[in-house]
Amino acid sequence: MTERVPHRNPWLVLAGFAGVVGVVAVVGALAATSAKDVYARLELPSWAPPASLFGPVWTALYVMIAVSGWLYWRTDGETRGFAAYGVGLLFNLLWTPLFFEGRATGVALADILLLDVTVVVTIVLFGRRSKAAAALLVPYLGWILYATALNTAILVLG
Template structure:
């Protein structure tokens, strides 16, 4: 039953990206040359969401409601908000704050989950790498488009 709950939570967070899509506004923005191709985002995020859900389930089944679980909950909420801020509100500044909080919550989860479920921590390492790239991209797009 707990696995189903984590699937639903992760699906709900992932739905944010489907609801608040890049669209024409994003296409018109200047982007750095190192921007990943469009196809990479759904592929990478699908894998990451599987890791995120499994990591949360591992911590839950090992430690229940605990500090790592609280951090996991924070990161999934902050994760879901990014698309709303960036694409929905078109507020790259708020999205940048959001992605900084996301980065910190992912890093803190890695540290907090290690004693409870080391595999859960390891599953978050690629997530931290991707969020680092996303933060750099968010920052770069904002710098290249100060009027947007």
């Protein structure tokens, strides 16, 4: 006979997802203390967004990332989906320090390419159990693909 694991309070779990994603956001923000200065000094393509756009966009995306993970959890999501989600958060966490503080645009490009692939895998895995969880990651994928193109352009122009 197997013992049944009691269900956790879903609101506490949502807070946990928000907390984990919040740590990624805070580390990125701390690593980006000189981002505005660095960004202003970069050779940017004409289609580069203003620096003031990054904060609001990332805030909305981080909320969607947290809710997506929570919605997947509510489906009793499988380990592979959570593994991809976690690896994606790690690649996300690494990009800002690599790009802005380390000024390692080539390494940052490799990181964000891995992030792109990981988010696609996460969307596919989440989509098998929750279309809403997968859909919440689509704007994130769009933004990081745009950031990948921007990172590439900066590397080429620099």
